[in-house]
Amino acid sequence: MNSDVDGDKENQAEWEEKMRLINQVLELQHTLEDLSVRVDAVKEENLKLKSENQVLGQYIENLMSASSVFQTTDSKSKRK
Structure with a gap:
């Protein structure tokens, strides 16, 4: 007995x-799932910021090309 x-x-x-x-x-699976969701959110935010960066870069280029201050000048041809 x-x-x-x-x-x-x-x-x-x-x-x-x-x-x-x-x-x-089970706890580790939930943690992994949470981390995967977070990684996806960060990737999405990263793509959004890259896109905004490109738009801002193009905007700055357009402003610079429209401004006479940033125009390239050929000082030799102006002196002649």
Whole structure:
């Protein structure tokens, strides 16, 4: 009868360890899912910022080309 009690305790300990591991795996899966969502959001934000950067770069180029201050001048031809 004593061996039955020991066997039950071992089974209980194994079951508790399995449940602990299952809970840990589930927690890690949720963490991974959260991180994946965050990575996707950061990628999306990065693409948005790259696009805005291109628009701003083009705007600055257009302003510079329209301004006489930034026009290239040929000083030799003006002196002659």
